Amino acid sequence: xxxxxxxxxSAILFSIGLYGVLTKRNxxxxxxxxxxxxNAANINFVAFSKFGxxxxxxxxxxxxxTITIAAAEAALGIAILIALYRHVETAEADxxxxxxx
Amino acid sequence: xxxxxxxxxxxxLAPELVIVAAAALLTIVDLLLKETVSRKWxxxxxxxxxxxxxxxxxxxxxxxxYQILGDSYRIDDFSLAFKAILLFGTALVLLFSLSDxxxxxxxxESEYYSLLLTALLGAMIMVSSAELITLFVGLELLSLSSxxxxxxxxxxxxxxxxxxxxxxxxxxSSAFILYGMSFLYGLTGxxxxxxIQQHVAEIAGTDYQAFLYLSFFLMIVGFGFKISSxxxxxWAPDVYQGAATPVxxxxxxxxxxxxxxxxxxxxxxAFIPLVTTGVWNEVISWSFMLVAAxxxxxxxxxxxxxxxxxxxxxxxxxxxxxxxxxPPATMGFVGFDLFPSLVFYLVAYLCMTLGAFVVIxxxxxxxxTYDMNAFAGLYQRSPSLALIMTFFLLSLAGLPVTAGFIxxxxxxxxxxxxxxxxxxxxxxxxxxxxxxxxxxxARQMYFxxxxxxxxxxxxxxxxxxxxxxVLGTILLGIIPDFFLQAFGQLDWVSGFSQAANxxxx
Numbered sequence: 001x002x003x004x005x006x007x008x009x010s011a012i013l014f015s016i017g018l019y020g021v022l023t024k025r026n027x028x029x030x031x032x033x034x035x036x037x038x039n040a041a042n043i044n045f046v047a048f049s050k051f052g053x054x055x056x057x058x059x060x061x062x063x064x065x066t067i068t069i070a071a072a073e074a075a076l077g078i079a080i081l082i083a084l085y086r087h088v089e090t091a092e093a094d095x096x097x098x099x100x101x
Numbered sequence: 102x103x104x105x106x107x108x109x110x111x112x113x114l115a116p117e118l119v120i121v122a123a124a125a126l127l128t129i130v131d132l133l134l135k136e137t138v139s140r141k142w143x144x145x146x147x148x149x150x151x152x153x154x155x156x157x158x159x160x161x162x163x164x165x166x167y168q169i170l171g172d173s174y175r176i177d178d179f180s181l182a183f184k185a186i187l188l189f190g191t192a193l194v195l196l197f198s199l200s201d202x203x204x205x206x207x208x209x210e211s212e213y214y215s216l217l218l219t220a221l222l223g224a225m226i227m228v229s230s231a232e233l234i235t236l237f238v239g240l241e242l243l244s245l246s247s248x249x250x251x252x253x254x255x256x257x258x259x260x261x262x263x264x265x266x267x268x269x270x271x272x273x274s275s276a277f278i279l280y281g282m283s284f285l286y287g288l289t290g291x292x293x294x295x296x297i298q299q300h301v302a303e304i305a306g307t308d309y310q311a312f313l314y315l316s317f318f319l320m321i322v323g324f325g326f327k328i329s330s331x332x333x334x335x336w337a338p339d340v341y342q343g344a345a346t347p348v349x350x351x352x353x354x355x356x357x358x359x360x361x362x363x364x365x366x367x368x369x370x371a372f373i374p375l376v377t378t379g380v381w382n383e384v385i386s387w388s389f390m391l392v393a394a395x396x397x398x399x400x401x402x403x404x405x406x407x408x409x410x411x412x413x414x415x416x417x418x419x420x421x422x423x424x425x426x427x428p429p430a431t432m433g434f435v436g437f438d439l440f441p442s443l444v445f446y447l448v449a450y451l452c453m454t455l456g457a458f459v460v461i462x463x464x465x466x467x468x469x470t471y472d473m474n475a476f477a478g479l480y481q482r483s484p485s486l487a488l489i490m491t492f493f494l495l496s497l498a499g500l501p502v503t504a505g506f507i508x509x510x511x512x513x514x515x516x517x518x519x520x521x522x523x524x525x526x527x528x529x530x531x532x533x534x535x536x537x538x539x540x541x542x543a544r545q546m547y548f549x550x551x552x553x554x555x556x557x558x559x560x561x562x563x564x565x566x567x568x569x570x571v572l573g574t575i576l577l578g579i580i581p582d583f584f585l586q587a588f589g590q591l592d593w594v595s596g597f598s599q600a601a602n603x604x605x606x
Contacts, residue, residue: 003287010280014276017276018273021273034269037273037276037280038279040276041280044283044284045286047287048287048290052286052288053288053289053290053309054289054300055290056290058234058291058292059283059286062233062234062292065237065238072245073268076268077268077272080252080261080264080265081265083252084258084261084264086261087257087258087262088262093269099263099339
């Protein structure tokens with residue numbers, strides 16, 4: 001089936017994204033990896049809206065919403081990172097460790 | 102038949118419209134007001150908007166379930182009940198914020214109030230939609246607003262760090278929910294929950310069922326995060342500690358209630374056909390029970406070694422998420438009467454957690470530290486405050502004549518009725534463990550010497566908030582039958598079946 005190659009691509013992207021969020025030290029890369037995860041889901045939606053069990057346009061529409069939300073999320077992530085950078089003066093995510101217990 | 106926007110009775114949207122109009126209006130008013138004018142007025146306007154929305158929710162009772170906007174948005178007893186709880190919680194948070202003297206938060210005071218309203222709007226959309234796109238947009242509106250609220254004290258490193266952790270882990274959990282939704286969409290070709298339900302019924306038992314599992318397990322990661330249950334809870338202690346206390350209360354109470362409604366709505370509509378094939382009891386119930394048991398164990402044991410009061414309350418709220426997951430988890434075994442016990446516990450949890458956090462904030466602000474030592478000798482300094490805190494702690498610990506006891510009792514009953522004795526045993530054992538850390542407060546308040554012997558002054562809005570929380574906890578504890586009957590009389594099933602005016606999606 002054609003759809004499996006799209007599903008494989010999105011599964012790989014999602015896994016790379018998750019791996020990056022969990023292991024990368026640079027905070028900006030972490031935000032990139034979150035985008036990868038969200039976009040993996042978008043690929044799924046578009047692939048399913050063409051090759052799904054019941055093809056339908058709703059998948060495309062869903063993607064438009066999630067792209068917008070992902071953009072807002074990235075903007076917010078960067079803004080919070082800048083606010084945090086002013087205090088700790090590093091973008092290494094493993095230095096953000098004042099809260100623990 | 103084609104329906105247009107004007108075919109619907111849009112008056113049912115009144116609560117949401119009031120909140121969205123107020124949020125927009127407050128932003129504009131803030132721009133027009135002179136710098137010298139107190140931003141308190143914006144908070145008071147926000148509180149008024151929440152109260153007006155509450156009145157509209159009250160007027161909405163007693164009608165047939167009604168679906169609008171192409172069946173994506175529905176008004177039924179389920180959504181009205183949850184909206185009432187959300188509005189009540191937000192109103193108390195706003196009232197408490199009005200008396201809060203947190204100077205760092207006050208730098209962005211008007212933004213704080215409008216963001217609270219947009220977060221509330223997101224929560225209201227979450228409890229009222231029956232369509233994946235709308236549900237996801239509502240979830241993200243709540244999440245994005247909460248990320249900013251957590252980081253609103255820009256001058257504080259711990260606040261910014263909490264916001265960073267929240268935005269990263271929150272986005273990952275949203276991605277998990279979205280990825281899970283994409284498989285649900287792929288199997289059914291629709292984003293309407295009821296149409297999904299029909300297709301899932303056809304798929305159940307075929308080879309495609311594996312994808313249903315995949316979708317469910319991806320989504321439960323995100324769900325677990327949003328209701329802050331173990332093993333997806335790691336963000337909660339850091340975020341609760343780093344955020345300003347009113348924001349913490351909002352996250353612990355309003356955000357969690359909305360997430361519960363969101364989970365229950367998606368799982369009980371989309372996956373309910375699996376009950377007939379037995380998959381529900383084997384897979385879905387079990388995964389919820391495992392998450393519930395883990396949350397109780399992790400929340401209650403890790404709380405034992407916490408010194409920071411807000412962090413301790415975060416672990417307590419993780420444990421409470423575990424208790425509250427028991428009714429939905431055992432639903433397949435005992436039928437549809439999960440709602441009275443779930444909603445009863447949610448309201449009880451709202452009152453006691455909110456009250457405890459407010460008292461912690463009053464005491465900690467005076468002492469200048471959120472450490473447990475801040476409570477030392479509170480009984481000698483402010484006996485009334487100490488007694489009120491003791492009352493909330495008794496309720497959180499689940500001792501008799503409080504709301505927490507009755508709520509926990511009914512949840513325990515649902516675990517026993519479903520013959521999952523191990524779950525009931527874990528619940529009882531972890532509750533006993535929780536006595537230790539709740540009474541840690543009592544030890545400090547009654548048996549330690551106070552360093553500061555002055556009485557703590559409390560402003561009247563705070564008194565009103567604490568009073569409402571005490572009243573709620575007492576009433577739910579003394580006349581539980583009245584509330585359980587009232588909750589039982591609501592037409593919960595209507596929240597999970599098509600309304601009469603549906604387009605047949």
